[in-house]
Amino acid sequence: MKHLLSASDLTRDDAVSLLDTAAELASVTDRAVKKLPTLRGRTVANLFFEDSTRTRLSFEAAAKRLSADVITFTAKGSSVSKGETLKDTALTLEAMGAQVIVLRHHASGAAQRLAQSGWIEASVINAGDGTHEHPTQALLDAYTLRQHLREGAGDLEGLSVVIVGDILHSRVARSNVALLTTLGARVTLVAPPTLVPVGVQTWPCEVSFDLDEALVGADAVMMLRVQTERMTAAYFPSVHEYSRRYGLDSARAARMPDHAVVLHPGPMNRGMEITAEVADGPRALIVDQVANGVSVRMAVLYHVLSSQEGAP
Amino acid sequence: MSGLANEPAVDRAGEREIVLRDIRLMGDRQAVDIRFADGRIAAIGATAVAEADPQAQILDVAGRIGLPGLVDLHTHLREPGREDAETIETGCQAAALGGYTAVHAMANTQPVADTAGVVEQVWRRGREVGLCDVIPVGAVTIGLSGERLAELAAMAESAARVRVFSDDGICVSDPLLMRRALEYVKAFDGVIAQHAQEPRLTVEAQMNEGALSGELGLTGWPAVAEEAIIARDVLLAEHVRSRLHVCHLSTRGSVEVVRWAKARGIDVTAEVTPHHLMLTEELARSYDPLYKVNPPLRTVDDVHAVREGLADGTIDIVATDHAPHAHEDKDCEWGAGAFGMLGLQTAIGVVAATMVEPGHLTWADVAQRMSVVPARIGRVEGQGRPLAVGEPANMVIIDPDAPWLVSADQMASRSQNTPFVEHTLPASVWATFLRGRPTVLSGALV
Structure with a gap:
């Protein structure tokens, strides 16, 4: 799974497998040290053109529990609020080493466009695009x-x-x-x-x-x-x-x-x-739902990153 | 005065005659010879060669098809204001390559073409470029704001001789203002070209409203928003006995409303764009704003309806709605993308593919719909004339058997937003003549 853009791209087997992975990873949350080394050295960028504290925090927690490095861009107080485009912001994040971009955007189709436009190589996870999908x-x-x-x-x-x-x-x-x-x-x-x-x-x-x-x-x-x-x-x-x-x-x-x-x-x-x-x-x-959100996003990050070349 | 309204005041003495051998005028089976001299058609048939000047340039047309030079009633040249997207010069190059000898330059420039000064500036720049006649369209309302009428008569009486008025891009939605505009232009035989889009039904609209817009989560642009305005406007035109032109009609319902209005004797004309003849909303699945246009691409059923309407004459003309946009305005997410597509260079190829090859139109019919009738609607003198001795030598020569694979870098426009990339179009423009002078030969600018 290179990207996660739409729930309709998932087959029943894909979906069950993601839920099973999430269940395994959830057991980490019950440990005293809530951290796995799985994604050490990998970089996840959260790119949030729309405010969404809970989804952003959930993705951050998920990435950190898998030991990934996290870069977060949110609309307020960043170049995004100065009118920087989706394309330029994504290029910037990729230049900083992001292998996965978690995108929340107000335009329907933004995640698909980012994944398919040829602008970047990184994987894209759709964290909500307009009135399309989440x-x-x-x-x-x-x-x-x-x-x-x-x-x-x-x-x-x-x-x-x-x-x-x-x-x-x-x-x-x-x-x-x-x-x-x-x-x-x-x-x-x-x-x-x-x-x-x-x-x-x-x-x-x-x-x-x-x-x-x-x-x-x-x-x-x-x-x-x-x-x-x-x-x-x-x-x-x-x-x-x-x-x-x-x-x-x-x-x-x-x-x-x-x-x-x-x-x-x-x-x-x-x-x-x-x-x-x-x-x-x-x-x-x-x-x-909130607690499960972290486990499910850990599973998605894991599946997406392990599909990349040179994955751990 | 030569009597050719738009002829630039240049000395034509010493210009060589041109003889075109073996040309199929209006797609006739029988090929003939034709000679141009002094900007006009001097001879057709045996005398074309026999009585030609010894210095005449002789071109072997090899049975290709000659039609009167195409006339576009709906072109965005972007100058003044957005010369990064298109200039009058680059737009005219695209026009010539597409077989056009006249284009109507839409009013939504910066500043808006809502005064005699702006329309004369556009008209003069077109004459300087000299590749095709640039006929400005005047704005209906000041600044396209839909509030007060622009000085329509001043534009009509200017050197630019404006006859077509449009707030294109924006609908004249106020019914009283639309009524007044329809009435007012009767004084100088003008026409209101309406961009039919009910604004309240299309707030933030992104694509055709239907099952697909619901699936893609893109705000819908319902067919009724177009059809309701057309229905209102044809009734207004009937009531005030004026003439109405409907821009870029795109739905089956719109075709039916116009058909009904014509049967009732209402003086309405309508246009369809090449992209609405060929492309459907399915292209929005890519979320690539290359396919974002206003009115939006519709369903397969709508495409069939506009083809039928163009075939039976309900839709009078093909107009390109050539809308250049700078790269960054299309290289983005769908919602941020600009509405519009290039059209001038690909129009005849698309019409060949969608109308001529399937047998809906003959080449003579194409001449009516892309030259004769648009010139008549725009009251353009010296364009869309018969191919007969004494007429202005405005002509396009089409190679009906020269398929070409469209690519963005072939576009003469400053912009590259053609939705027909990767399409193979069955016919191409071999040559274009503006008043006897070639602007395009062998498919390249002269």
Whole structure:
């Protein structure tokens, strides 16, 4: 695996293998010294054109636990905020020795473009590109679902997963639809019709406008963050109406099967798409997702770097 | 005065006559000889050689096809303002190599061509270059801001004789302003060339809206945003009895609206670009902004619809929307890339591939759609004329059996953003004549 650009590039075997590696690496986290020498001498560059503290920190932690050197470029206070282009910034990082560039960018397709343009030789890991994909988020979600509902092994065959919220603008939703269905889960998207992309009928999933109906028999529900800029752009009349129809409160959560779990990629709008009781309640795996994110990103870095020539 | 409106005031005395032997005029099966003298067609047939000046230059055309010089109604020459992307000189070189003898230079320059001063400057520079007639398009509104009408009559009465007005790149979306513009240009037989794009339906739009835009996570540019404006504008044109030209129509629905309007007797004309005749949205999968254009590349079904529309006359003309962009404006991620593609040098090859080879158009039909009718829409004198004795000697000679593999370094433009790289086009331009003088011979600039 030279790059990780899109969850839809992963076969079922690729995905299971990544999750298995993540599970092995997770055991490191339980040790007193949380560090493996695996990527010593390798350099990982985090290139974040968009603010994302949690994803950036997660990749940093993952790289450091594998003993890689880490260079971090973030939008604020760097050449990026002075108008330096993606191409020039990537060339700069490669000149500093980066063998992997972890890219978060506001433009859809930025990671693919960086990987395929011929600008650089380094591997590219997509850490979120515009409204397109966020494959490591999907991997950590799959990992979390597998851990809690499939005893931490194999795929997700037969699971029913409901994804709720701003599907139109969500890279998390796109990557999860691709990856979870590849792993055998059935995915249902729930959103007001204004937040569902045109052409969604061609996606390998169901679409519903009715959350209560979709939750019947669901094994998991994933609540997406509603960005504040959507709240004033006529996608729905008011925050209240959105919360009533598409928010997850304890009454709704109570109607789910006993074993069903709740995920959220964060950061949450408590009281908007999810109430505090549910977010802090027993079904919520939101903190587990964060912990698993580090393990999954360790696995991705390991797979990408070990595919390179001269790999350890 | 010679009577040729755009003829530069130069002394033509002593210029050699040119005899073209064995040329198939308008794609006729029968080849003839033709002679140019003093900027005009002096003879066709046996007398072309028999009565030629002994000093005449004689060229063997070997059965290639002669059409009236092509006329582009939609060209971005970027001068003044973005001479790093294109100049009037390099744009005219590309035009000549593409078989054009006249191009309409769009108004979205810096400064905007919204005054008589700017349009005259562009027109004069075109005459100095002398490779093809450069006919400025005037902006409809001051600074393309869509707020107040520019001084349209002043541009019409200037030396540049502007007849086509457009805010191209931006839609005249205010319905009242559009109505006023349509009415106002009637005084001097002008036409409003509308870039049909409902702005509120296309905020931050990046590509055609459909299943693919949803998959790629690129903001959609829905067909309805084009079709709704065309529908509104044809009804406005009918109401105020003016004429409307629709720029770069790109969807099946747009073809249907224009077809309906024409059946109703509305004075509307429409253009399609070569890239919308050949390419589809699938190219956006690469996220390479080389394929980013406005209006966006559409679906295969839309491509079929615009070909049908061009064949049956619903779409009147092919116009290039030649849009040069500096390297750095395309060598970037999709979202940061500029909209637009080169078109002048490849247009006839693309039309040959998409319309002539499949049998949708004859070469005589191509002459109508790429020379005669665009000249008529632009009210251009001395261009798009019949190939007959006494007419201006503006001509392109096309080799219909000379396939060429397009590469970016063949582009005469200062920019290289052709989307047809790696395409093999079936026909190429062998020669171009502007008022009897060759600008291109054997496929190279003279």
